[in-house]
Amino acid sequence: MSHVVIIGNGISGVTAARHIRKNSDYEITIISAETDHFWSRTALMYIYMGHMKFEHTKPYEDWFWKKNKINLVNDYVEKINTQEKSLELIKKGEFSYDQLILATGAKPNKFGWPGQDLKGVSGMVSYQDLRYIEKYTKGIERGVIVGGGLIGVELAEMLRSKDIDVTFLVREKKFWNNVLPHQDACIISNHIKEHHVDLRLGSELKEILPDENGRVKAVVTSEGDEIPCQFVGLTAGVQPNIDLAKASGIETGRGILVNEYLETSVKDVYSVGDCAERREPLPNRRPIEQVWYTGRMMGETVAQTITENKTAYRPGNWFNSAKFFDIEYQTYGWVWNQLKDNEKEFYWEHESGKKCMHFIFDRETKLFLGVNTFGIRLRHECFDKWLTEKRDIFHVLENLRKANFDPEFFNRHEQQIAEAFNKQYPDNTIKLKGKKSLLEAIFG
Amino acid sequence: MKAIKTTGLVLFIIGFGIFIGSFFIESYVVTENLLQNRVGDKAELVKRNSDVVGKTFSNSFSLVRDLDEAFNAVNKVQLDAFGITDKEVNKIAVQNEGSFEISSLDQVFDDSETGTYKKKTFRDYGGWLDGREFGSKEEMQQQIANVANNIKLYQIVNEKGFDKYKVKDLKYSLTKASSTGLVSGSPGLFLFLTYIVCIVGALLYILPKIKDAPPGIKNNGLFHKAMTSVGWLGILTGTFLILFYIILYFYPEYMTSWIITVDPVSQFLKGSDAGRFFLYGFIYTLCILVMGVRMIIKYRHSKYQMVRTMSVMFFQTAFAFLIPEILLKLNQPYFDFKNIWPLDYDFFFDNELNTLMANGGLGIFMLGWGIALIILGVPVFVYFFGKRWYCSWVCGCGGLAETLGDPYRQLSDKSVKAWKIERWMIHAVLAFAVVMTGGVLYTYWTGSSQILGVSSYDVRSVYGAWIGAGFAGVVGTGFYPIMGNRVWCRFGCPLAAYLGLVQRFKSRFRITTNGGQCISCGNCSTYCEMGIDVRWYAQRGQNIVRSSCVGCGVCSSVCPRGVLNLEVKDEEGRFGKPILLGNDGVKLQS
């Protein structure tokens, strides 16, 4: 019987294990050095903020693994001997495998800033990071966050929840402007400020200064401002964990290189999730995709291949979501921060300045390409279908009512959105389909 | 802002302190008049056999103890006087050889008052012995002794003394009426110092939260605070609630000063003094209203939550509290139009049915209304809206859970084990309720109380004490800070079980999962008051269709990725449809 060993108990490794179990009776072992059980690092912020305890973030109860005959080993893998098909673990020593999945995830970027290893400076990825941040932000006055991505804004919310002042250094002109179009980035930037975050746009970290005990006492920005603080969060992106693969003779680039079947350069060794890099990226997609969903899908896929149903990794239409303090964000299809030559946009913003929708479509064919939505939930199923069926923007807007996923009684905006579109594109007016909700009918 | 909140908190603590204090500060004097008034001609006996009358008691505990002693003393004296002694039993036995002749009593008892009484009661209780043959003397003597004993137990205590129900009643009514001191002197003042001060304090504490931060989910620190994470404050609160319920249901005689405090409200509403359940309803309604305001502020970004909260506030205030009291004032039967059997477990009790039927058109309408809710309201509304139409929009227990209980929703147990226990328990209670009601109706129609050797009266009083009071009240609310705010609704409520069966098998309601957007964070499961592991389904892209779901919508509110939505749609596609997780390479079946 084949023994599948998975390194890393994050979403990608665990999903692979679950689906291998569904399809086979192979022996399965997950080795991971971070926590005994799979937990959801996406919920890290909620543990810090006291919304949940660590226990709550475990997607499966502890009995689940035994019941499904998935062995868990808490250990660190130092080396892979791909010839003998064995691993060297720090505590357990040698450990053999028949097939190996590298799901080692990612770690925070550090760009060699002076002072980046001082006490009170931390990235935010692991369980250990969480406990470290808890310890070093207890009772402090100000924290500085470096790098304006999704993890940075989560860290800002975390610190603000404990009334800690936050200075947020963001290189871009607007928050997350390297991903979001200008209008969307403005909405989020304003909202971050509404939460009393000292958001410094276009500002970078130059240096972190220590006090006499080797603990951070201030940062110096690219403009030369010195900001006193007791904690620094480094959230300028993550990089794949490739040290193990590299040391074991598996080909790596920025990540562990894999083909469309998620196979690495070595036979019977696969790689999935945050650490994997596609040799030939799919159209429009990056070679390294570090989000929860792609990790999950790679896990689902590699499980097929390992259980003798060779399957290429073929994710469907792109989607993603996030939350910036109180504003939820979802995206379906492709919305780039800059319009491409063939693209046109339709942007609608609610008068509150907290909701907007940003549609992208093809200039010529009017083909719908993607949407960003803030403060209004949209239905994955509808957009997935419209993207797959290659619908045009008119069809999407006309049927927008169907795609609304907000709870009952919420204010509906489809009418306004349609009117705004007709105003902006008077040559191509659309007529909203579907019934008004009862409340809309009553209150307009 | 902080200052206002602190002021509010201080006010609340003061009000609450006075509330607790008022429990202890009254003294009690049972005057002759009062005693006469409550026990009639037995007053003399009480006076002769105890010294409660005229004595000043500094607390209700000593008064109640002395009253107990007094009634016991009277009972003892009466038993001695009117009970058939062992000697007399012997004598009767001696008079009879082989078979028993009732006329032999004349030989034993004279024509004095007690003698006549003993003869009469023996005839009533032991008439069936007349002419009976006995195998032995001992056997006959045994039977005679049994008869004598039954007379003591069921007749003398009842007629000449005080039986346990009367004792309970008298302890309560005498304590309440004999109360003297600050509270009974000026109940209005105490009404102000406790309730008004508490309400103002609570609102001052709650209202400034609007300014704390922009609208949105803010469960900050819930697992760090002693109140909301089963810390000392939570346990203390739970203990208080449990004690409150135990006193309310089983020892109301100790809480009379609390009841006196709300007499003015009761007088205002229905023109008579308050009873313990008036007090309960009053506090209950206030909790729902004040904590409802908190709920609305907390979830002010969600219209669903706001509307739903206003709905429970309305139904509690109007349907559960005001309308029944007003009906009383109009000399109509007390009736809560939104309470449904089997939650309303005494709906079919003979006294309830008789009251309704004795009240003409309105009474009959009420009866019909109640039955229609059971057989039409439940299935039809659950089919169209899910069980939430009742459990989190209308019901009083649900109303309290969703308002007062909201800070504790994260404490429910999400394990599969808890789910198993839940299914057993809630359906067992449903079965118990059905059997109990069946027995009660059998007795109602046939007039016979014995079914298979069990008295339907015993069954219903066991149900009332253990389920109605113990489970729904003491455990259901007392355990809010320990096991979450829906302990009763989840493990005990028979109506929830019935609604749940319909919801599971025949309803358009489900929680839709938004494709592949779940990040398995666990907020939904954590904040599910019913202990449903919502994430289990959501992370596989499955809809959530569970009989226990009360549709509070909080999973949808707390989900940071917009994954969950309460929907009513075609039944088709509730279960088992191919799921969308965004992976085109692999087709997964739910």
Ligand SMILES: Cc1cc2nc3c(=O)[nH]c(=O)nc-3n(C[C@H](O)[C@H](O)[C@H](O)COP(=O)(O)OP(=O)(O)OC[C@H]3O[C@@H](n4cnc5c(N)ncnc54)[C@H](O)[C@@H]3O)c2cc1C
């Ligand atoms: C704070 C935060 C919030 C996020 N929020 C979102 C979000 O909202 N949406 C989203 O799509 N994505 C989000 N992400 C990204 C998402 O969490 C990751 O893409 C995902 O967790 C990657 O999963 P993985 O299984 O590839 O790796 P990981 O979850 O990183 O797991 C890798 C595991 O392997 C272990 N490991 C590595 N090397 C070894 C070794 N040699 N021996 C033993 N064990 C080893 C590591 O300790 C780790 O436990 C977030 C990430 C973070 C940090």
Ligand code: SF4
């Ligand atoms: S709260 Fe939302 S994202 Fe989190 S586990 Fe539940 S459904 Fe998934």
